[in-house]
Amino acid sequence: MRDLPADLISVKVGINIVNADLMRRRAFAPALHGFLDVIRDGHPDTPLLLVTPLWSPIFEHTPGPGAFDPDALARGETRFVAAGDPAEVQRGKLDLATIRADIDQVFQDRSASDPNLFALDGMALYGASDAQSHPLPDDLHPDAATHRLLGERFAEEVFGVEGAIPTTR
Numbered sequence: 001m002r003d004l005p006a007d008l009i010s011v012k013v014g015i016n017i018v019n020a021d022l023m024r025r026r027a028f029a030p031a032l033h034g035f036l037d038v039i040r041d042g043h044p045d046t047p048l049l050l051v052t053p054l055w056s057p058i059f060e061h062t063p064g065p066g067a068f069d070p071d072a073l074a075r076g077e078t079r080f081v082a083a084g085d086p087a088e089v090q091r092g093k094l095d096l097a098t099i100r101a102d103i104d105q106v107f108q109d110r111s112a113s114d115p116n117l118f119a120l121d122g123m124a125l126y127g128a129s130d131a132q133s134h135p136l137p138d139d140l141h142p143d144a145a146t147h148r149l150l151g152e153r154f155a156e157e158v159f160g161v162e163g164a165i166p167t168t169r
Contacts, residue, residue, distance in 0.1 A: 002042030009039060009046055010158070012122060014053035014099040019140070020067060021064035021084065024092040028099065032106050040114070047165050049118045050107055052100045055151070056128040058082040058139050058141065063093035066140065080140040118164045125153045 017023060039048060063084030072079035089095050107119040134146040159165050
């Protein structure tokens with residue numbers, strides 16, 4: 001990303017870190033700062049949009065790792081569960097609520113000195129209220145109709161009149 005030309009860069013961070021149980025809270029914010037530093041090395045003034053995770057019911061307050069749901073497999077279905085213990089969040093494991101707060105803090109820390117850093121709450125793209133009309137078929141991944149909804153909302157939330165990225169009109 002650092003070395004490729006870009007007019008705008010957007011990064012959505014979080015779900016795969018939680019799902020893979022990839023790191024602990026003490027490492028997440030420093031790693032995100034480092035990732036953004038690398039992008040800024042090659043794109044010091046390019047608009048950079050930081051997007052928090054979409055709503056995912058299984059990982060909102062339960063850390064990873066993610067796993068196949070054995071009961072669903074027994075029925076011939078593919079569904080996922082969060083295999084972590086919610087009590088482990090207090091000991092540094094990451095759930096989505098925690099990761100959103102940490103991303104917001106990284107944004108707050110950097111935005112005063114980086115006027116081209118912008119943020120978007122992923123819950124504006126897909127939140128808890130969307131589950132009735134656009135449920136996640138496997139409790140983790142959006143289907144085609146939901147991907148379309150996400151794209152339409154992203155366009156409006158980022159480039160619309162009140163969008164996250166200022167545009168000249």
